[in-house]
Amino acid sequence: MIIGLVGCGKMGSALTQGAIRAGVFSSSDVRAYDPVPAAVQSLGADIQGLDSLDEVISQADALLLCVKPGDVSGVLSRVAELKTDPDKLLVLSIAAGVTIADMEKSSAGCARIIRVMPNTPALIGEGAAAFSLGSKATSDDASFANKLLGSVGMVTQVKEALIDTVTGLSGSGPAYVYTFIEALADGALLEGLPREEALALATQTVIGAAKMVAESGEHPSVLRDRVTSPGGTTIAGLAALEDGSFRSTTIKAVKAATARARELGS
Numbered sequence: 001m002i003i004g005l006v007g008c009g010k011m012g013s014a015l016t017q018g019a020i021r022a023g024v025f026s027s028s029d030v031r032a033y034d035p036v037p038a039a040v041q042s043l044g045a046d047i048q049g050l051d052s053l054d055e056v057i058s059q060a061d062a063l064l065l066c067v068k069p070g071d072v073s074g075v076l077s078r079v080a081e082l083k084t085d086p087d088k089l090l091v092l093s094i095a096a097g098v099t100i101a102d103m104e105k106s107s108a109g110c111a112r113i114i115r116v117m118p119n120t121p122a123l124i125g126e127g128a129a130a131f132s133l134g135s136k137a138t139s140d141d142a143s144f145a146n147k148l149l150g151s152v153g154m155v156t157q158v159k160e161a162l163i164d165t166v167t168g169l170s171g172s173g174p175a176y177v178y179t180f181i182e183a184l185a186d187g188a189l190l191e192g193l194p195r196e197e198a199l200a201l202a203t204q205t206v207i208g209a210a211k212m213v214a215e216s217g218e219h220p221s222v223l224r225d226r227v228t229s230p231g232g233t234t235i236a237g238l239a240a241l242e243d244g245s246f247r248s249t250t251i252k253a254v255k256a257a258t259a260r261a262r263e264l265g266s
């Protein structure tokens with residue numbers, strides 16, 4: 001299977017290199033194109049760069065479409081020109097806000113489409129992604145998407161109607177967590193802990209707590225209750241969070257980002 005990487009920026013490189021490391025495909029199966037030759041070269045000497053988008057589309061069995069949303073329809077209109085049979089090409093797009101209907105239209109139905117919502121921790125192999133299948137995509141295509149995205153983190157399949165919600169949760173979520181880490185550290189800074197130590201302790205606290213949730217299989221509320229003793233320090237901190245409507249504000253953040261993703265996609 002020949003993999004065509006279109007757009008060798010941050011996400012395209014991370015996905016391709018993660019999949020190669022995990023053995024989903026090998027570097028000799030990849031044909032890459034980016035208008036900036038240095039971007040292709042940065043993938044490494046064992047990945048073959050081609051001189052034009054048309055060559056990549058012609059040779060590929062699966063295209064990883066990793067360009068900015070505004071560049072997607074231009075690429076897919078070349079697909080419509082060069083490939084006439086959807087049995088011959090799978091297109092997996094990570095562009096935010098570009099719908100399956102948009103992509104099926106731009107490619108004139110000449111490709112099987114999968115729409116993916118990744119997030120930036122994929123850059124370090126800790127991504128959280130969801131994907132939706134287009135009308136012509138098969139169960140084999142879904143397995144390929146699971147393997148590919150699973151090589152850079154966790155992945156789940158959702159109906160396209162829920163992709164905007166995934167954007168509001170895991171797509172935008174890293175920024176919420178960065179803000180939380182910063183705020184935790186600032187609290188300790190206010191109490192006199194040096195900045196560097198405060199940030200390191202705050203960061204590791206979030207990593208450790210997230211791993212406890214992931215590895216114990218317990219609901220977060222169960223884990224929280226276990227560390228919240230009557231009259232203790234943690235309940236005092238939690239009461240202050242409740243006072244600031246922490247949970248309600250977080251829920252509203254996901255809702256607001258979901259609404260914004262819907263707006264951008266319409």
Ligand SMILES: NC(=O)c1ccc[n+]([C@@H]2O[C@H](COP(=O)([O-])OP(=O)(O)OC[C@H]3O[C@@H](n4cnc5c(N)ncnc54)[C@H](OP(=O)(O)O)[C@@H]3O)[C@@H](O)[C@H]2O)c1
Nearest residue numbers: 006007009010011034066067068069071094095096118120
């Ligand atoms: N980064 C994220 O957190 C994140 C999360 C979810 C989804 N996404 C999606 O991922 C996609 C890529 O994001 P990114 O952060 O990796 O962007 P990026 O680093 O800017 O990479 C995009 C690359 O595609 C190239 N390109 C543009 N038109 C092309 C064409 N016709 N053929 C081949 N290559 C072309 C760009 O070149 P030029 O610079 O010359 O234009 C650039 O090198 C976006 O659609 C974004 O919505 C990103």
